[in-house]
Amino acid sequence: MALQYHPDLCHDRLKNEESTRMFVQVNAAYKTLSNPELKAEYDYEIGLGLRRSRWMEQVIELKRRSHTCKEGSWGSRMRAMNNINKDDH
CATH class of the missing domain: 1.20.5 (Single alpha-helices involved in coiled-coils or other helix-helix interfaces)
Known part of the structure; x- marks a missing residue:
């Protein structure tokens, strides 16, 4: 999911803000689940x-x-x- 929502990999400007938001959530979930x-x-x-x-x-x-x-x-x-x-x- 991190690759799917990574802001640098999103080429659609309209979806970039949503991708960034989702990437932050995925990253927070990973940090929580891995600790x-x-x-x-x-x-x-x-x-x-x-x-x-x-x-x-x-x-x-x-x-x-x-x-x-x-x-x-x-x-x-x-x-x-x-x-x-x-x-x-």
């Missing part, structure tokens, strides 16, 4: 981002369920069911 410490740091940050996004999706879904249900939130329904089950025993 074990930087790669570990990058992997850690990506992992945190994925965990956060999954967590946020779950929070949003729980809020949606709580607001669309006329019987109250999921938690209040579970507490009510537990109270009914305790009364039966």
Whole structure:
């Protein structure tokens, strides 16, 4: 990819700016992936981002369920069911 986007090899003036930008990104990616410490740091940050996004999706879904249900939130329904089950025993 470095050869593909190298600014000196790009002969199209219209694509030269984009090629330069892509070359810088490819170079940064190579430096990160070739350095074990930087790669570990990058992997850690990506992992945190994925965990956060999954967590946020779950929070949003729980809020949606709580607001669309006329019987109250999921938690209040579970507490009510537990109270009914305790009364039966």
